[in-house]
Amino acid sequence: MSEQVTAIVLAAGAGTRMRSRLPKVLHEIGGRPLVGHALHAVRELGVARTVAVIGHGRELVAEVVSGIDADVVQVVQEEQLGTGHAVKIALDALDEAPDGTVLVTYGDVPLLTADTLTALLDDHRQAGRAVTILSAEPEDPTGYGRIIRDDSGNVLAIREHRDASDDERAVREINSGVLAVAADFLRAAVDALRTDNDQGELYLTDIVAHAVGDGLPVGAHVLEDVWQTEGVNDRVQLATLGRVLNDRLVEHWMRQGVTVVDPATTWIDSGVTLAPDVTILPGTQLLGATTVAEGATIGPDTTLRNVEVGEGASVVRTHGSDAVIAANATVGPFSYLRPGTVLGEGGKIGAFVETKNTTIGAGAKVPHLSYMGDAEIGEGANVGAGSITANYDGVDKHRTTIGRHARTGSGNVFVAPVQIADGAYTAAGTTVRSDVASGALAVGEGGQRMIDGWVEARRPGTSSAEAARQARENRE
Ligand code: UD1
Numbered sequence: 112m113s114e115q116v117t118a119i120v121l122a123a124g125a126g127t128r129m130r131s132r133l134p135k136v137l138h139e140i141g142g143r144p145l146v147g148h149a150l151h152a153v154r155e156l157g158v159a160r161t162v163a164v165i166g167h168g169r170e171l172v173a174e175v176v177s178g179i180d181a182d183v184v185q186v187v188q189e190e191q192l193g194t195g196h197a198v199k200i201a202l203d204a205l206d207e208a209p210d211g212t213v214l215v216t217y218g219d220v221p222l223l224t225a226d227t228l229t230a231l232l233d234d235h236r237q238a239g240r241a242v243t244i245l246s247a248e249p250e251d252p253t254g255y256g257r258i259i260r261d262d263s264g265n266v267l268a269i270r271e272h273r274d275a276s277d278d279e280r281a282v283r284e285i286n287s288g289v290l291a292v293a294a295d296f297l298r299a300a301v302d303a304l305r306t307d308n309d310q311g312e313l314y315l316t317d318i319v320a321h322a323v324g325d326g327l328p329v330g331a332h333v334l335e336d337v338w339q340t341e342g343v344n345d346r347v348q349l350a351t352l353g354r355v356l357n358d359r360l361v362e363h364w365m366r367q368g369v370t371v372v373d374p375a376t377t378w379i380d381s382g383v384t385l386a387p388d389v390t391i392l393p394g395t396q397l398l399g400a401t402t403v404a405e406g407a408t409i410g411p412d413t414t415l416r417n418v419e420v421g422e423g424a425s426v427v428r429t430h431g432s433d434a435v436i437a438a439n440a441t442v443g444p445f446s447y448l449r450p451g452t453v454l455g456e457g458g459k460i461g462a463f464v465e466t467k468n469t470t471i472g473a474g475a476k477v478p479h480l481s482y483m484g485d486a487e488i489g490e491g492a493n494v495g496a497g498s499i500t501a502n503y504d505g506v507d508k509h510r511t512t513i514g515r516h517a518r519t520g521s522g523n524v525f526v527a528p529v530q531i532a533d534g535a536y537t538a539a540g541t542t543v544r545s546d547v548a549s550g551a552l553a554v555g556e557g558g559q560r561m562i563d564g565w566v567e568a569r570r571p572g573t574s575s576a577e578a579a580r581q582a583r584e585n586r587e
Pocket residue numbers: 121122123124125164188190191192193194195196197217218219254255256257269271285286287288313314315316342
């Protein structure tokens with residue numbers, strides 16, 4: 112960037128129409144709060160400084176903003192006295208007056224991209240203007256400020272909808288709210304703003320007529336892609352923009368070489384990274400910071416949040432979060448991977464298996480109907496069907512260790528803390544209460560007792576008793 116750019120993100124508004132306890136700019140689309148989209152766009156642009164103007168829900172908003180970018184200067188606007196007032200206090204908050212260009216954007220306009228802002232700034236500089244408005248021509252311009260031009264098409268002013276005449280309201284070109292302004296002009300112009308309008312606010316938009324009056328060049332950069340200028344005011348718009356963002360992300364990944372069988376039922380968050388030749392089957396949500404490596408197949412009907420999936424892995428009908436699935440591993444169907452699950456290369460977490468805080472080594476398998484919590488399972492081990500780690504004694508959690516190439520029988524209960532050493536076996540139905548030595552076979556105690564005639568004696572009149580009687584008569 113040849114010349115300094117200071118970004119001001121306006122995010123103090125109440126967002127009343129959201130009807131929410133949560134400040135509007137903290138509502139999310141694409142797994143990111145609205146204000147996060149605005150901050151990511153200006154950061155990607157490479158601005159020198161960013162000032163965020165916050166107000167409603169300031170404690171919550173401040174925390175989220177510093178979590179996204181600790182370098183953002185945050186300034187509180189106690190009362191929302193207008194966009195001009197917000198910019199004024201943003202400028203006041205800076206130690207030194209900005210030079211170069213000031214870019215004003217909103218915290219509730221989430222689809223605006225860094226590319227669009229770059230084009231706006233390039234246009235602004237090349238034309239040598241004092242103010243460049245990012246404008247658009249939506250189907251319905253009601254409510255927006257209109258771009259007022261003279262007969263030759265020169266921009267004269269921005270008129271707010273409520274202050275506009277009928278003729279002015281007929282104009283379709285609107286102010287998106289995003290402006291590029293020469294820093295030295297902006298300082299003088301916001302200091303000169305007045306409240307003589309319908310709302311009695313300081314309108315930032317009045318700086319356009321001010322510049323024209325001073326004979327300074329102003330203009331508009333018209334954006335074809337109207338969606339990028341759309342703001343969120345209520346939950347209907349939140350869902351609409353969320354859908355459009357998702358469509359764009361899904362298309363982006365398809366163009367990067369990802370097969371998406373059903374874009375309509377595939378949801379991909381902004382923070383997700385996918386490699387070429389990943390296949391996503393219908394009904395899949397990839398959320399948070401999930402990454403998927405080349406050749407992996409995800410879905411159908413799978414939700415992964417902050418999961419790392421290795422090359423060639425397959426994840427079918429699975430719900431997972433904060434987990435790692437290594438290359439060529441297989442998961443599902445109907446698996447539940449809770450935080451701290453690490454599945455090694457070529458390993459398997461099979462049908463109806465829940466895992467938590469558990470490492471499963473390379474090539475190791477937990478194929479059927481099991482719960483593995485706080486466990487370490489060595490490479491090449493196999494856990495029998497229907498096995499449970501009893502990891503919780505009612506007060507504390509304890510670990511279970513299963514050694515390399517161990518074979519545990521079906522229906523085992525591992526009463527933690529317990530260790531099954533390398534290469535050991537356990538018999539079906541064993542409750543493993545004490546450690547098993549390497550190479551040993553552990554067999555559960557408790558033989559099987561039979562009480563002849565119990566059903567006919569104790570459950571007379573039942574279908575079981577009747578079947579037992581028939582079998583006895585056939586024997587006799
Ligand atoms: C504003 C513009 C209008 C434009 C429209 C685009 C002005 C006077 N009008 O109108 O020309 O078409 O946006 O959506 O600028 N904010 C603050 N502090 C304030 C006031 C607003 O931080 O004191 C923030 C809001 O949180 C919001 C943004 O600025 O993110 C715009 O405010 P809003 O009240 O929605 O402006 P509009 O009346 O829609």
